Amino acid sequence: MPQGDKSSYTNKQKRQAEHIEEGYKKRGVSSREAEKRAWATVNKETGGGKKSGSGRGKKVKRTSSRKGGKKAGRASASRSKSSRPKSGKSTRSRAGSRSGRTRKSTSRSRSKR
DSSP, X not given: OOTTOOTTSOHHHHHHHHHHHHHHHHTTOOHHHHXXXXXXXXXXXXXXSOOOSTTOOXXXXXXXXXXXXXXXXXXXXXXXXXXXXXXXXXXXXXXXXXHHHHHHHHHHHHHHO
């Protein structure tokens, strides 16, 4: 297997690397460097590609993912409350009105019986 071959990785690991790579590209990192960093992150979290033999499975470490999430949240917390996005306030009210409509329709169908 030549160096840099990704055939020994699972589909999930490949998707993770792709997603991480997109994040780096959005931040202005070159595509080559973004790919390197993405695979390094996947290797760190999952321990590399598929390995043969029983008992070789290791628990996935999400330290890198947690660190990224904390950094992202910190940016929002530093802004004033009025400039932050409303956390689902409008979506909650819409969802409530929809569920109310479905309840009414079921009660009508029961009364017709």
